[in-house]
Amino acid sequence: MASQRNLKITVVVFLVTYTLLQLQLMQSKDRMSASSVQHLHNHAILTAAPSVTEGTKEQTRLLDHSTQQMDSTTAMNVPIQRTHCGGNVTLLLGHQRQNRGFLTIGLCTVPRSKASYLKDTLHSLVTRMSEADKKRVVIVVFMGYHNESIAEETLRMIKSNFNHSLVTGGLQVVQPDIGIYPNFSKITRKTFNDTLQRVHRRTKQNIDFAYLFGYCEGISDYYLHVEDDVVAATGYISDIETSLSTQERLQNQWFVLEFGGGFFGKLFRSRDLCMMKTYLLLFQVEKPGDLLLSDLKLIKLHDSKKVKNGKKLFKHSGTYSSLEGKIVKDKTAKKKLPRENPLPTTTEKIYISRLTSNPDAKIETSMKTFLNFTPESAYEINNTVYFWAAAPHASDYYRVILKTPVLSSRVTIRTGAPVTGKDRLDFAEIFINRNFTRGGMCRNQMPLGKLSYGKFEHKFLVPEKIKCLEILVTHGQKSWVIISQIEIET
Template sequence: MRLLLKKKSVVLAVLLLVGGLYLINHSDFLMAGLSRSPEIHPSELTWQGQLLVSKESWVDRGQYLPLNVSYQLLAGAPATEQRYLSIGISSVNRKKGSYLISTLQSIFSMSSSEERSSMVVVVLLADFDTGWRMATLKDIKTTFALELEQGQLVVIHVPLEFYPPITGLKRNYNDAPERVTFRSKQNLDYAFLIHYCAGLGQYYLQLEDDISCAKNFLSSIRNRVAEQEKQKVTWATLEFSVLGYIGKLYKSGHLPLLARFLFLFYQEMPCDWLLTHFKLVMTQKATILFKPSLFQHMGTFSSFQGRHNKLKDKDFDDGFYTNPVAEVFSNISTYQKNFPNLAWDAGEAFFWGLSPVKGSYLTVVFKEPAVVTWIFVETGSGTKDLLQSAQVELGHDVVTTGKDKSCKDFQSVGAIENGKFEMQEVDKKYSSASKCLRILVTATQKHWVIIRKIRVTTKQSAPRQE
């Protein structure tokens, strides 16, 4: 009996010793979330922001499952009062150009002043490249000074030290290691972003950094939510786009759970797959997708290794979109009632003209001078009636000749290729206000031409001073 007690005592002592050594060796890891402070780069002029946590959720109300993370507040300041909608966007350095500024311009330009006062957009600059963050932050501060001042835009960053391992992870679905790292970090980015936004709005909308918005999308969301609540059916996610992690709406009270869900399973699968599982565990059995979609994927190149990305939401209703007020003129003969202005106006109608010759044009004259930030031109119907050779130009100084208006001098922005033209961040190269946008035919073609869409985003500016 004594021998048995002695053996038990020895085993207990060994277990206590091993446990003590484990705690000592891992004390830095266990205390990391409590004792570490994020590395602040003085050149970023940042300071650590306080997390506004929703007390609607039992998770944070009772301090269950703590998510230890500190944020750097780079620009803006969250409002002290909860808004109707918080919008989260995570952005990283893309190898082939950024769409972030255009995305933010679309969000604000497609919203009325009342809608803007009911929202706060939170941008997580999730890249660890300090130079990129500095440059991007400068662009945001320059372009959206008013939105930052009015509490409609907040820019944050989470230092690398708060991320769990993102390399050397298991390769589910036989994904390449680089792909696993990318998708796993993306899950963590979203987890931190969502955690920060808890409590900022009654509802939370997840967007990506390369989208365009339908006109008055917030009012459309508000109406759809009201309709859904009347049905008294359990829901965790309302979807306003069929694509990826775009246009997904959540209740603020669910955000602490969603943030931890993405964090816990960050290395298992892509975020849009995880969100399908989140709906199920929140007892939402079926997808609730509203049409027409309110958001369209705008980017041409993916944030993963700059791969070409042609994803488009076929249910996006372009009729919601409105260009700036303008007049449209063309010397290309019109077929029936398919007038030139139809290429500029919202909707599915288009301009259809007879065979253009070299020097033919379609000119848009803005009512107010504006700095153009994004241009998109689409011609043809499938492979037919494409505009084969033309260039897109911006002009200044309006002149009137008979019934037509145009501009004195034009600058070439770029050439239409394969019937299409798109240019982001136009204002970086053409920063002065424009009064005209012209499509100039540079070679005669025998086929007729359809100009299906001309779409631009702008920021208003005073007329150019000579």
């Protein structure tokens, strides 16, 4: 009875939350429709600019200090209130364009103790788009901190290196009111086995993302979320447009297009940003932002498989994380990739990293899937989550059945969380077969080997024909299982 009562409570909470989000989305659409009528009446499409508040005394003093010797790069201090979604954010540098653009690129930046990558990130974003693109793309830097000396140093760096972008309105620097943050010492509940430090850090990050989304809601038609330590591929704007055209031509339903891992390189429609702000603030303490995004996919599309991915256009460039003491190892730093090959992201800050595409296949498993960590997640390219299942039993399987047999040069399997190694699969054998499968079974299987510390890699001396790949559990285990990566290289 107690379990049924808990289930009912969970369902009610989910339905209430979903209803609130849908109401928020409807209000956002209504505002857009009303503003479109007014814009047509004025014979111009004006930007539904985010609101700018007076901010705190510290922000006002910082703003006054930054206006010296700036002329046209200075933002207007008068609040512009056109939507309710962009409040509690102050524009420090740059100015708001009058015309609605094609794309807004938003990023949050926070201090790192040993290095800063913001300059390189902005240089990459600005220089790797065309001059024509610069007229319809706006970059918004969200300074998620209130340290006066560091903030002044950041503003000086941006003014001295990106003055032209500030003058043309292609770059804006904003800062939130300090009052948007809760008293983190009162957040004492741990989730996902994280330390309180990590819970507080990811909660703040969710809040930063939320207010950045709100500020950027009306600037452009689309919004691209990146981080302050990434490198963009040359011509990334045209690649994004090509992907959008493909989705439109195929009449695909999509909520987010993914051009990177984790929570960077994600493209949304700007009309969804206000709803996303509300969602992140509602569940700011519960989960990291990328997992909240995965949940939101299911709410929006009712089927995570409908989410279409783009190719990777961004990779991490930094070594030192914004989380104190954490070092991010970029394993692709020494690899030179041709331009036509999407930039890979192999870093411990995200769940999955791959360099190849996988052939089309059907995925089957007897293991019990946890939430939306679906079996396909381990096999799909550019996915930001993994396959997560309850503790397996002997004879459980994970099976990849290719639509068309391929000649493979290598098979790679990774289990367990990439950073901690937890929830790895300890006892399993790997099989392949060359022939057509009937009745859902992989017949005439050929053993390739066993997992070793949760990992497996096999190189064929001569490319081997594969129709089916199977991971067969040989002994049960008490811990759950994560399968984070499966590659069939051709």
